[in-house]
Amino acid sequence: MSKTTVIAFANNKGGSGKTTTCSNVGCAMAMQGKKVLMIDGDMQMNLTISFFDEERAHEYAEQGKNIYAAVKEEKDLSDFVAETGIEGLDIVPSSSLMSAIEFDLFAKWQREFVLRKCLERVRAKGYYDYILIDAPPTLGGWVMNIMCASDFVVIPVEASPWGLFGLANMFEFCNQAKGIAPRLDVLGIAITKADERKKYFKQTLETLKEMEGVTLFENYVRVDSAVEWAQDNSKPVVAFKKSSRSAGEYIQLTKEIIENANRKKCN
Ligand SMILES: Nc1ncnc2c1ncn2[C@@H]1O[C@H](COP(=O)(O)OP(=O)(O)OP(=O)(O)O)[C@@H](O)[C@H]1O
Numbered sequence: 527m528s529k530t531t532v533i534a535f536a537n538n539k540g541g542s543g544k545t546t547t548c549s550n551v552g553c554a555m556a557m558q559g560k561k562v563l564m565i566d567g568d569m570q571m572n573l574t575i576s577f578f579d580e581e582r583a584h585e586y587a588e589q590g591k592n593i594y595a596a597v598k599e600e601k602d603l604s605d606f607v608a609e610t611g612i613e614g615l616d617i618v619p620s621s622s623l624m625s626a627i628e629f630d631l632f633a634k635w636q637r638e639f640v641l642r643k644c645l646e647r648v649r650a651k652g653y654y655d656y657i658l659i660d661a662p663p664t665l666g667g668w669v670m671n672i673m674c675a676s677d678f679v680v681i682p683v684e685a686s687p688w689g690l691f692g693l694a695n696m697f698e699f700c701n702q703a704k705g706i707a708p709r710l711d712v713l714g715i716a717i718t719k720a721d722e723r724k725k726y727f728k729q730t731l732e733t734l735k736e737m738e739g740v741t742l743f744e745n746y747v748r749v750d751s752a753v754e755w756a757q758d759n760s761k762p763v764v765a766f767k768k769s770s771r772s773a774g775e776y777i778q779l780t781k782e783i784i785e786n787a788n789r790k791k792c793n
């Protein structure tokens with residue numbers, strides 16, 4: 527098995543904390559000395575602008591140094607990597623052209639496996655310990671590509687009244703992906719934006735605990751304005767304000783993700 531572990535952060539529900547979780551888990555891993563590559567798989571480019579100002583992000587888009595150019599041309603992803611400025615943490619930026627990706631994939635041979643093939647050389651080199659992919663809030667051919675390129679999926683769920691809406695579709699989609707990419711495994715659900723004072727937080731927690739065959743990470747992330755301040759400064763909160771509550775929670779969640787992934791890889 528490859529040394530590099532690929533983890534997708536996916537949920538078709540918008541605003542569930544996928545990008546925030548991907549950027550913070552990636553950064554926390556790098557701060558522990560791991561080599562991490564993040565891939566921004568969303569046309570909204572939110573993962574890209576978690577690290578760069580808009581001008582830099584648009585430069586990468588114009589220079590073709592982005593995931594869209596790599597997938598469209600079916601190129602090795604190594605040539606599309608940018609440094610984030612955080613040691614050990616690299617990124618393949620996104621582009622607004624990602625809006626056309628479904629169309630571009632449609633005519634390709636073995637279209638569910640294009641991203642997996644783009645990642646083959648990067649994995650074979652074994653330089654990265656982890657590759658983290660931030661998925662868009664959809665369930666189409668591109669997210670199927672993300673699933674088929676991954677070993678594990680982490681599903682961030684917002685602890686809100688509508689947070690669980692559509693989760694069954696997400697699991698059904700994961701099962702479909704497993705049908706064609708059997709190595710894929712759901713690592714667990716990560717609760718984000720939790721507010722323990724709210725009644726629905728407990729409801730969400732209980733509902734998720736009752737779901738059969740679903741792993742819920744013990745560490746969840748509570749609502750914290752430091753997350754937004756960090757994003758405003760183009761940094762993950764674990765790098766921007768390590769002393770904040772959410773940074774501590776993301777560091778704990780990252781440990782749990784690493785432990786669970788290691789355990790499952792050894793089985
Ligand atoms: N712990 C937190 N405390 C406060 N705000 C948060 C927290 N986590 C995320 N947010 C905010 O919630 C919003 C949605 O988060 P995020 O962009 O990570 O979700 P997403 O699932 O990637 O969204 P999309 O589906 O649009 O890609 C963002 O504005 C982010 O700043």
Ligand SMILES: [Mg+2]
Nearest residue numbers: 544545568572
């Ligand atoms: Mg996002």
